[in-house]
Amino acid sequence: MxxxxxxxxxxxxxxxxxxxxxxxxxxxxxxxxxxxxxxxxxxxxxxxxxxxxxxxxxxxxxxxxxKDLLISIVLPVISKFAVPFLAEQFLNEIFDEEEYEEMDQFLRKLIHNRYEFVRKNTALLKILLQEMFYHTEIQETFKEIYVEKIAPKYRNLMKQFLTKDQLESIPIETIFRLTISTVLGFLLTRFIIVPNYDWDDEKEIEYTIQFIRNGIKGLS
Structure with missing residues (x-):
């Protein structure tokens, strides 16, 4: 444990x-x-x-x-796994390495990528989840990562998908929020809340993709 x-x-x-x-x-x-x-x-x-x-x-x-001991652990984790990994390697792996023909293809790559990341770093992520609500330095780092680096790339990609499917009327920020909360909910449940359940991971990933895709289309 x-x-x-x-x-x-x-x-x-x-x-x-x-x-x-x-x-x-x-x-x-x-x-x-x-x-x-x-x-x-x-x-x-x-x-x-x-x-x-x-x-x-x-x-x-x-x-x-x-607290000095905690911060000596948490801040290096953020600088190692949040800033370069999420903001650089993550962007390269998810947004820059390939062209996506459809939203399902993008969501599948996104979820598999984050699945492996959480699987390998569960203990450290538990600390971040527990402590980020109490330490403004952690909150500010994550805000900077998502607002300045992740969100713009995501918005541009979603605009392409929405135009292709004629769903331009849906606010991009709403889709971003719903997608992120759904993927995070799956990963938190899978690895932190009930990690010992007999999960069929591939089926759960496909269900998550269907839920996001159908939910977005249902908003139009």
Whole structure:
């Protein structure tokens, strides 16, 4: 539960501005896992120290407060996975690599891409979901990503689909909101709310695509 694989841990440490000692790396890994499992408020530095195999005082030699430890994890995650991944790699993979003949093709690529991202980074995303409502720095980063980078590309693509299907009267912002909330709802349910359910992932992805497509056409 909430385990973090070594490959993902190394990616996180690689984007930090400072060098991590092996002991610090153990503290960061333990903190990510416990914050993910219990949330920031319920987690304790003694639990983190125990899982990391270090004395509690060792944590406070590296981080002045528990919030410092949280921010040292969350902000690198945002800079690594949100800014370059979502705003650069995500844009390249979804919007720039190929031309889409129809909306279903685009939605299928989008959902599969985000499915793999969430599957690999569930523990870290749990922390972001739990803490973004309390930390304005996280909120502002996500706002910048979506407003300035993701939304414009999405709008342009949707305009092409709507014109082709003669659905120009539907507000693009409404379609953006409905699409994003539906895809996020699927991913949160699948990986965080009821991850142990016997999901047929391919069928669920196709149902999600049908729901979005038919819902948009139903607005016209």
């Amino acid at each position: 909430g385990q973090l694989d070594n490959e993902l841990l190394q990616e996180l440490l690689d984007v930090s501005e400072k060098e991590f000692t092996p002991k610090q790396a153990k503290i960061v890994q333990a903190a990510i896992e416990i914050f993910s499992e219990k949330g920031f408020s319920a987690a304790s530095t003694s639990e983190i120290a125990k899982r990391a195999g270090v004395a509690e005082g060792t944590i406070f030699r590296h981080y002045k407060t528990k």
